[in-house]
Amino acid sequence: GAGVSQSPSNKVTEKGKDVELRCDPISGHTALYWYRQSLGQGLEFLIYFQGNSAPDKSGLPSDRFSAERTGGSVSTLTIQRTQQEDSAVYLCASSLKPEGTQYFGPGTRLLVL
Amino acid sequence: AQSVSQHNHHVILSEAASLELGCNYSYGGTVNLFWYVQYPGQHLQLLLKYFSGDPLVKGIKGFEAEFIKSKFSFNLRKPSVQWSDTAEYFCAVTGGSARQLTFGSGTQLTVLP
Numbered sequence: 001g002a003g004v005s006q007s008p009s010n011k012v013t014e015k016g017k018d019v020e021l022r023c024d025p026i027s028g029h030t031a032l033y034w035y036r037q038s039l040g041q042g043l044e045f046l047i048y049f050q051g052n053s054a055p056d057k058s059g060l061p062s063d064r065f066s067a068e069r070t071g072g073s074v075s076t077l078t079i080q081r082t083q084q085e086d087s088a089v090y091l092c093a094s095s096l097k098p099e100g101t102q103y104f105g106p107g108t109r110l111l112v113l
Numbered sequence: 114a115q116s117v118s119q120h121n122h123h124v125i126l127s128e129a130a131s132l133e134l135g136c137n138y139s140y141g142g143t144v145n146l147f148w149y150v151q152y153p154g155q156h157l158q159l160l161l162k163y164f165s166g167d168p169l170v171k172g173i174k175g176f177e178a179e180f181i182k183s184k185f186s187f188n189l190r191k192p193s194v195q196w197s198d199t200a201e202y203f204c205a206v207t208g209g210s211a212r213q214l215t216f217g218s219g220t221q222l223t224v225l226p
Binding site: 031033035042043044045048050056059091093098099101102103104105106107 | 145147149155156157158159162203205207212213214215216217218219
């Protein structure tokens, strides 16, 4: 079946602009995660959604980062006033249940000039 | 808080050599353990996982890993590597109430033909 999809695959933006990254999880998966992969920091957790519960935002690096998940499915990660250090690959993952195996999407490569 | 250490940053082997990649975690409670692989230009894929039961788990493409609780280790092994195993390998853990994956820094494996 279809895996996790993310769009856009690449995004180039200017410093100070806002960006939105989209994630479509595997159908029926209740848990959705955002991670960031960068050269200096490796793979870092950003935010976690489970069903209708309040999201776990403990990994968001600053208040410029926010995310929402509409209808328990699609999620959007928004970065406001982008900075060069936000350049990274943003990965989305989903799992059937909270403690289950996470399946990753192909990521969005963000470059902030 | 959980942490994961992968001591080998870059491993270079010839085809048919045996592989062992180290992974140690720090967390005092029950853990779930994972190895993910990222082939060049591709997204993260699950190699194998340990939730409970037999501490020796087998994954795809001939990989296996052994959970040794007393050593807080989950080393990845393959008896005979192939050129197509060239990739970056990530060890990850979830534990306790945390649902997000905590990743190690990754090991880049290069297999020479």
